[in-house]
Amino acid sequence: MKLIFYIDMNAFFASCHQVIDPRIVSKPIVVSSQSRRAIVASNNYEARKYNIKTAMPLYQAKVLCPTLICINVNRELYIEYSHKIFNLLVNNFTNKVEITSIDEYCLDATNIYLQYNNAFECAKAIQNNILNSLNLPCSIGISYNKFLAKMASKVNKPLGIFIFKPHNIKTKLWPLDIKELPGIGKKTTEKLKNININTIGDFETSTNNWDLQ
Ligand SMILES: [Mg+2]
Structure with missing residues (x-):
């Protein structure tokens, strides 16, 4: 995994x-x-x-x-620091890094995290390295895929680390507002709220009722 x-x-x-x-x-x-x-x-x-x-x-x-x-x-300043962060990640951790926006990075830690004992300690090492070297704070979300990791990065800010595992997805992901889902903008949020889908959990339970046949 x-x-x-x-x-x-x-x-x-x-x-x-x-x-x-x-x-x-x-x-x-x-x-x-x-x-x-x-x-x-x-x-x-x-x-x-x-x-x-x-x-x-x-x-x-x-x-x-x-x-x-x-x-x-x-x-120019933001682009310069965005490149500095990318280079720091590649030089000190892994080259399996994707820049997803000017201030967001997706990193595959599958082959490196055990060097730090566990996923949390590995994330802490990355967070500390960026903070100590560049003076810039970040939050890190950890999970099994990009979507869940991105959602986890929103849970603790600033300087947070959060892990989505199967046992906490219902209690921590589902209560979040529907607008927190990537791709759900202002208008879609409004439409979903009009049909009583207010949280990510509401969306999940309502899709269970869809007739997909
Ligand atoms: Mg940000």
Whole structure:
């Protein structure tokens, strides 16, 4: 059986800016464009304490937190750090790594995890290596396939590690909101909620009733 790690960088854009400018560490920051209609592209965990969310209009975020620090989007910076993380994973752990988005990586740990005793310790070693070498936090989800590993990476943030095994899928995956499923956007979420499918568990039980013949 495969052992898949899904690495999701925490507040990635904001974290990259904190790496190159230590003065803004521990302060509420958002990354956005400078236009009048700017929206929040990334927010760090300090900004989230003020209820600031991504895709929120910047002016609204400033109302919620008057001391908010707004930083210009810098795509080259994120790409540079995304490559650094990829290289670190390949050089120190395994070349079975796939970049799934600018701040997410899927790693096949099947052949390496036993060097660290178990899957959790292996994930911890990866998480610590990225944090100590690049100063960037990540959460790691572990499971038997990419989908479950990705879902597991959402359970503990920031700097979390979570493992989906058959025994905890019903208690931990099923209660999550349907919008957490990859591929389910705003409109589909609305449609599903209209027919009373609110959680991933609801979806699972409702598909059991489908007549597939
Ligand atoms: Mg992320």
